[in-house]
Amino acid sequence: MKNIIKNITLYTGLGIIMTFSSCEKFLDVNEDVDNPTKVEAASRIAGAITTSSGAAQWRGTREIAGVMQYAGIQSATSGGYAASTWRFTSAYFLWQNAYVNTMPNAVDLVTLGEEEGNPHFVGVGKILLAMNFGLLTSQYGDIVVDDYYNGAGQLNLMPKFNKQQEVYEKIQILLDDAIVALGRSDNNRGLNVKNGDLLYQGDVSKWIKFAWALKARYYNHLSKKSTLYDEDAIIDACSKAFDGDGMDAEFPYLSGGALIDQNPWYSWGGFENLLNPRYFSWSQFFVNMLTSFPVTNASYEDPRISKIMTGAESDGEYRGTGAGLFLANGQGILADGSAGDATKTSPDDYGRFSKSGFYTNITSPFGFIGYSEVKFIEAEARLRKGGDKVGALAAYEEGVKSNMRKLGVSSSDINDYWNAQVADGLSAHFDNLQQGLAHVMRQKYVALCLNPETWVDMRRMDYSTSIYGPSLKRPANLNTVVFDANNANQWIQAMCYESNEQNRNPEAVGDNSERFRLLTPLWFNVAE
């Protein structure tokens, strides 16, 4: 009897073991056959560029457009109300859009490019990564760089934050690496073999110029750091960056495709609802920038205004609402600091923000960085270096004119405008750093329309009215829970980290209260 049991056990066991040794392959069914886990770098580049624009930079601008006072709102129920009145909480959503939706694509480009032996993809990945780190650090300060996703499937549940100074250093290293990688001749597959290079269609030299432009921008962020600010490095970087029209790094939106292929300021970014869009009109402050000269605040209508905005339906005038105010409050403060026309409370008294011109039409490109910005950075560096007024003026002139050319302003209008500026005392203004900067920053404000870089400039300039003119005011309906209603010099300095990070990684995030985060200047903006 025992033998029978033994035999049965033995044979059953043997049978089972034999069955199972052949079963191993049936267990290998845990890969989704319908969706890839890995594709070549050439199939990833478009996604990395698209998300840098439509996810990261868009969400880093959507609210900031109100802070930068480009856009005005209709009422307290408008989508842009909270941002325009500096009500920011940890629900601000750049963090996830950059860290999750965008940057892993750039990291993967680097990893895949290295694996495949295609250094040009490595270069592109590092440029996009550097640009996104730059966007993040300019709004949040300390951010995660070293412990960031590396594409190897590691899981770091308590990523540490790098100090902002380190972040700027690492951005420069990424860009240096990118320039080296893009310069290599042993690249096998071109950037655009799958039509994915939406910026430059495979033109590596333009990517290299893009990298130099970003280097100049992030060096220039350190203008308050006496020991770190290096005018010569900036001027050198500018000289290697964009050197002409038609090579700006900008995302090309389309018409006729899916909704998401359209410019967000035109449609999906809160502008589909015509009755109460996120932002209703352009702000009076922006109208002022386009209708008066820097320093003197003398009236002069910038020929770009008709390219950017449309006039009011009622009388054709360019008009905007006041910062943090509504249509019902009438026109905002005018360029000379005087009150606007409070009777203009009808929607027809204002040109619309969305669908109105160069920046908010269906196919309007979304600019990362362009030739004009490079020239303005160069002008600022030469001004700060001193003793190079001619160089500074030349760079400034090219910055202004190139932007006008880009917007399709006729050469006679450009010349008229320039001559008027000269007549307004431009050359003398450039003898003086502050007045020179007023020119550079106001022209930059116009040329970098709706680019979050403008917020960096405004903070670096301490929101100075000597730079931006007397019409720059803190918003009405100010968020007085955080901001002191009686301290006109208290301006918004940074964003709160996203609650998603605060809840999951609390120790590393630290104090994320609105009072602390919104009021405390970031490291780059502390003079030392």
Next chain:
Amino acid sequence: MKKTLHLLFAMLVLTSHTVFAQETTVRGVITSSEDGLPIIGATVKVDGTNIAASTDRNGSYEIKVSKGQTLNFSFIGMLSVSRIVGDEPTIDVVLDPDQQSMDEIVVTALGIERNKKNLTYSVQKVSGDDLRASNQGNILNGLQGQIAGAQISSSGGSPGLPTEIILRGSTTLTGDNQPLMIVDGIRVNNSSSNGTVNRVADINPEDIEDISILKGAAAAALYGIDAASGAIIITTKKGKEGVIQIGGSYKAFVETMGRLPRQQGIYTTGTGGTYDESSGSSWGRKFRYDEPIYNNVERFFQTALTHDANLNINGGSEKLQYYVSGGYRNAGSMVPNTEQDKINFLIKGTAQLSSKMSLTASANYIQNNIQEGLGGATAGGWINSILTYPLKYDILNYERPNGEPWYAYIEPEDDGRDARISPMWGVMRNPRNNNVDRFIVNGNLEYKPLDWMTLSYRLGQDYTASKYRTVVTPGTPGDFFEGRVNESNGNSRYVTSIFNATMQKDFLDDFNVALILGGSSDYYESAGLGYQAEDFLVPDIFSPNVVTKDGLILTETLTRRQRYAIYGDLSVSYKNLLTLAVTGRNDWTSTLSPQHRQFYSPSFSGSFTFSELINPDSWYGKLRASYARVGKDAPIYKTNTNLRQVATIGGGFVVDASGGNPDLKPERTSEFEIGTELSFLDRRLNVDLTYYERKSIDMIMTPRVPLPSGYVIMTFNAGSLKNNGVEASVNAIPIKTNDFMWSTTVNAWKNTSKMLEFAGDIVTFKYTNAQLNAGSAATTLDKHVLGIVGTDYKRTEEGYIVVDANGYPVIDGTEKDIGNREPEFNIGWLNKINYKNFNLSFLWDFRFGGDILNASRQRMMSVGTAYDIGQWRDKEFVFNGVVAQEDGSYVKNEKSAVLDYSYFANNYYQVGTNFVEKINWARIRFITLGYNLPQSLASRMGVQRLGLEFSTQNPFVITNYSGGDPEVNSAGPNAGGSGASTMGVDNGAIPLAKSFSFGLNITL
């Protein structure tokens, strides 16, 4: 005893060869000692042979037998009797009912039948009759209150809403907490994909013989990596040898709405107290006397009729027994334009192929077509839109006579895209349909080479073809104004293949050894193809054929899982005194990383029947203890991270926000259980007590992770939690006379859970489908697993609410644990009373404690339709709290504050604790009164049995809940593929209906 039988058996086998010639025919009548009536279909079997007969409708039998052979007389629920055939030609037998519930045979893991007496762990059994007395279409609803330790909550009272069952608390946060569902030995589909009905609801309750609930890890240990949530073992009816029995039943139900949330009927539309026609909020001025006010919630629901008809035929010879049944159910619903149409067909047969081999095969076809009413936040949530629809509009006014939408409010420039429309439009015009065709086939070949050994092989497949389709009719305000149709078609199959060798033998007189060795394969596959088509070019054709290419999205999916296992189960019993059992199972699963895909689950258990030592005849007492470690594998495809195609310019692929993990290993749950079974007064009082402690470690979670990880959600092994609890089941028969019997069962249980460990710095895990502004269903470290997190008022150390200088309470914005959704204590109380031909059964269900997150009320609060707003708006109120003084001390608040719009919007509405309610309820689940016509009358009508039944389901609930019915579960089981996420969350729950039914039962 066994030994004698064996001897006898041996003798009979010997003698049967030699004394074949002395064959005679024996006749007789078998009656029941209970009522003296003949027993129909009782079995008479010649011991040791396959010769058998059964009694006819007069209880008579006739069988050819040889003198000296033994006849066994048996019938379900009766004690079997044996008689040795002598010279007499007639043997009449009276069978006694089997009162000894301890001799119950229960079906345990892998379909192994065991005597409850020797069980070493807790198993609760629910008979098919008790299940049917509840008159619930979904068998899980029918189990409510009948199982100690089972938390069963339905998602609401509309067709197609799923029901969730959790045994002994949830063991995982993001995995599946639903127990394994086994029907006749094979695993069946109980998914509730797309938020629709849990698929075990397809099974016809009429076909169920009984259900065993394997609550603990030890009971389910033979399911290894699939056992951590317990198992529900359903056994269907099978054919019985004897004359053909034909039974039929018809039931009609009338359903009306149950308990509804209340609304205010004082203020009309507007914002901030001023009337505004364009506003959808009800924060305007007071209604004028001449303005109509519609009670839309009541107007919306209707009274509906359900028909349920069943027919079954059963019978067979000694060589072949069969059971055939058919059912049809057409269920209306109190929610307009929703219904269910279900057909069940089951055929099951057992063939005795030889004296040693038998084959059982069954095929079950189900067609279940449901037009659904969607509840809950994720599932469409139009109940919320009813609760928030301004009372100045008549909800029943939604279309024009020509069928076009009637907009309640539309701006002059608007074509209807941003218009307001009655939610009835969506209900009537934009339904969701779920069509299922399902085949469950199951075959079991059993071979008994030796009298102590059985080899069996089972192969079964549960195949479900399902279609979900939702339509948005053009003209519907919102994103799909030009219309949309969404359809997903899926074919899923579960293939189970099991080989078992069972050996059972007595040794040394007093020892009984049972050994089971086996192996199994379990394969799951689901293939889906779906499309989404937007913007119809022809507005009255809802098809992808009439949209442009840009409006069409196609999706294909294929998920697969393969598991193999080998296992063994050894149990040794000494007399009836002591049983020790050891099981072991090794699993291989495809869903884990190759280096971790093996998993071993052991269990050790024992029972000690101490009454055997003292006086086994007058009472019964057993102690049992067990320890088991079982597990869970990962959800499918979580070892990889997939890329997502970019639909925009340039195309290509981008990363997904959900990250996989190539290092996933099994999640482990270990459980210690101790219990006792006691029986007194001739088994008229039975008590079963159990205490358990279970701990899950290496939990496979998909929490939200720090975003620099590159992901929002990632799957990994982290965290542990524990559950412990007590279960008591007391069954008594207080009164028993010839005519009258009252049997009562109380099931009581309590489960307490605690989250022990999370990964990293994570302290809170929120469930995807239950996130609101002020509160979310979530699990917090060191707190109960089914928690709620949210904001509260600022409080002093003593717990007083801090009130500001203006008299308003101060909000503490930090999110913390503010509730526990698990009831503190549950009691189910089932009563059965038989009096002559009447029988009455009813089930009380009590719940004590446990919180509900009342998101429906929060929503009504935000738009101003909540009842409390009518009661309190613009009144002055002195908040019960304290005011901080300059010196840091507090004084009682005396200042009154106005409860205006700003207070409700900026204060009350922002505080999570205002929407957490601790709930008690006492409810009757069902009352069923049956009457069987006296047999004399029945036979005069030409039938064997004719029964009438009146029943009511959910007739009333007594509760302190401010909303509708407090049984809420907004997104159903495994909402969003994750755990017990929304039990106790009322986010637009459709309240349970109450219904009344009349039924007719006929046996021919």
